[in-house]
Structures are given as structure tokens and as C-alpha cells.
Amino acid sequence: MLQMRGIDKAYGSVRANQGIDLDVPAGRIVGLLGENGSGKSTLMKVLFGIVRADAGTIRFSDQSLSAHTPREALAAGLGMIHQHFTLVDAMTVAENVALGWRDGGPWLKPAEIARRISEANRTYGLGVNPDDLVENLAFGQRQRVEITKAIVLGAELLILDEPTSNLSPPEVRDLLVVMHRLREQGRAVVFISHKLDEVLDICDEVVVLRDGQVAGRAPVAGATRADLARMMVGRDVTEPLVRRARVAGPTVLEARALRFAEPHRQRLNGIDLVLRRGEVLGIAGVDGNGQTELADVLAGLRSAGAGMVLLDGEEITGESVSARLARGLAYIPVDRARTSLVPAMSVADNIALREFDRAPFSHRGWLRGRALASRAAERIQRFSIKVAHGSKPARTLSGGNQQKIVLAREIGREPKVLIAHQPTWGLDPGATRFVIDQILALRDAGGAVLYLASSLEEILAISDRIAVMHGGLLSEAIERDKVDVTEIGLLMAGVGFAHGVAEAAA
């Protein structure tokens, strides 16, 4: 169905794609793997007409695509599901699908659009309701709306860019079912992922990129995680984590009966939490159960409606973000692209962002360029950020490498308390492992870490104590060694939470 040949794309001196060949047959799922910055997004942007290749040819369903626009790519039968959705919140599902209707195509009555959505639902098991308002839908449902839209608009080949990163385990299973059905119906899928197990589970074959070139391709049958990892980085990165025992110290961060309410946001319905020196407290839970609100309220980005936050026994509930930062709090928010990184600023400036006004970065009101540059060079090296120089704007880095800038800044400051929300989102396996090791080292040095993630596997690997969040409530924290995974699973599904009682008390 798709034949890409000899694709070259350079950004200045960075050769993001070099002579890449990619074949995707109909009825196949091809995994596109590679470390952060290896050129996966660039290749897909070339295919979809978002960026123009310097050289190479593309044939898709017997048409030649060159110098095409995304609109022409859509018309040819390509669909791209981005990590950041393109839906209009205030419209219904059917209206969103109608919006995507090709210019010049036949005008469709709302009833006809609804019919096509139900048909897509039946064939692919999407479970999308045409009349739902998008703003009321959870992340996983929005993603299925995007897929529905692509199918109704006639996509024969779908590009899914890290589609499982923000999904809960049941949502991942549902998505994999949808992908199976797409394959059965003779459509093709390009699946970009850093999760090797999922790639092994769902793909027919994989293509691995390294430094802008194809490092290997292989059928998935018979391959192992270690094989894939080796192709990606040239060595094995899947060694199991060896955890050392820890001795937790006194309480550093505490929340008492914390409440938060805002229209269209998950509420916090009275959260009690204790975080001690030298421990990682993992908060498991399906996304959208108040994790973002809890982390924001603790970091001072949102104000609590009621309750208290204490740091080292002093109340900080009303304090500003910067006052909290000065007390040694660091925050890795989930929506880093919007809240934590300034894309137009250089990598070096982003790394110094929290400390501009302090030595060594400023002196009598003057910024010290050399100190900025040397700190950046050190962090770029330590966190393996793939960039030619710290002076480059952050927006020119690959998604995973932008992420590493925030991690390098927040973890690198050796904070007293680190609140980390999905810190490994979008990172390749090597980088994920590195970040986990850094967080454990911070803990071993006496730091306190609140770790929020939707991957239970990750929570189990890193935490000393685990609590579950559901519907704006937090369960009691359990020591890692005493955790029963089934029980955590049930809590994640909301079984065992006394919602009625808490709501009545509110």
C-alpha cells in the first residue's frame, strides 16, 4: 500500500532522515521504533505532507505523492492520529467528524454522518456516540473519536503516534482490538511506540530507526524485547531494576482534607497525604481521576478550595509557585509542552528557567551567559539530550528530547520534594530507565518523591508506598512489599472507594 524510498530530510546540520525506505502492505501493522530523536516523527511528517523531504519518493495506493499538503494526504487516504488531538471541545462527535470533511467533497446530512459513525463503531468496535460533547469525553474516548473521524473520512492507512502513552491498561486493550479490526478489514497501520511489549503484541513487523537511518527491520514473530532494544540502541537496555531498601525519614510534604472544584475539571474531594524524606510515594490510577489537579494544587499552580498543604511542617497552602520552588519543591507537570517548557527559548535558558535570578546565572542584575551555557552543556550530557548546542530553541528538539529538558531542570536541581507526573511519557526505553534511576538516586540522597503515573508497572517498579486515586479521592498508602496487585487493580476501577460518603460530606 505504501512505498517510501530514499527519504532524506535535514534541518540545518541535523540529518533527521537519511535514505529511509519504508514499506507498509495492506492489512498489516508496522511498528516504527527508535530512540528519542531518531527521526520517526520526521518520517511521518514527510509522509503526511507536514514537512517536505529534501529527496525521496512516496507511492501510496498507486498514486505518487510529492510536494503534497496534509489535505492532499487526507484525500489520498492517509490518516494521522497525533498525540495532541485536533478536536473541538465544544462540539459533538458528529460535528467534529463533519468538520473534517474534505473540501469539495459531497455534502453529507447529519443523519448520514451519524450513520457512518455507527457503521465504523460496528466494524471496528470503537464505541463512539455521535451525540456526545467532546469536552465530556475522557482521553481514551477522544482518541477513539479521532480514529473514527479518520476512518469515516476514508483513511486506508492510519499513522498512530504513541497512541498508548496516556491510556489505562483497559483502554490499551480496547485500542489494540481496534487495531486488529483495522488489519482484518485490510487497512494498514503505522504504529509508533516506545513500549516494546505492545509492539511485540500487535505488530506484524518492525522497522527500527537509529540516527535518521534504518537500523533494522524484522518480522515480530519470534522477536523478543531484548532483540528490539538491541536494534534501537545497539545494546541491551532491559535489565531489571534492582531496588535497594530505604529508610524513610520524617514527613516533608503533607496534605490535609484538600479540596478543589472548578467547572469541567475533576474535583478533589478531601485528600489526605503524607510524603516522607527518602521515599517514593507512587500514586496509581486511571488518568483523569484528579491526579493533575492534585499535583497542580500541591505545586501551587491551582488554589485549593479547602484544606491545607504543609511543607516541613509549615503551612504553604496560600503560597505562590515561586515561594514553593524556593523552599525546595520541584514539579514535572503532565502537560509539559504547555506549562513547563518555553518552546521559543533556547535549551540552555529552559534549563535555567527556575534559577535565572540567582547565582551563578545572574550577578547584580546581569545574566551570565557563560554560566548558563556551561550548566546547559553539563545537563545535556548527563541527560543525553539530543541537540547540537544549548543555544538551539527547545522547539526544534524531538518530543522525547524536549521532555528531557524539563527532567534535567527539575531532577537536576536536587530538590527536597519532587512531584513527578508521568515523567517517562514519550521516552524511549533507555531514557525511561535513566530517569527512573535518577529519581531513585534522588530518593537515596534523602529526597521525597511523589510519583503519579497511569502505568501500574512503573508505579510498582519505583514506589516504596503506593496509593490509588479515583474520582478525586486517594486511598490509604500501602507499603510496596505488602501490595496485592489485584487489590490495586480493583481500587483503580473504583471498587472500595466510599464516594457516596465523601460527596455527602462535601
Ligand SMILES: Nc1ncnc2c1ncn2[C@@H]1O[C@H](COP(=O)(O)OP(=O)(O)OP(=O)(O)O)[C@@H](O)[C@H]1O
Ligand atoms: N523543526 C525542526 N527544526 C530543527 N530540527 C528538528 C526539527 N524537527 C526535528 N528536528 C530534529 O530532527 C531529529 C529527529 O527528530 P524527530 O522528531 O523525527 O525524532 P523522533 O524519532 O520522532 O523522536 P521522539 O521519540 O523523541 O519523538 C532530531 O534531532 C530533532 O532535533
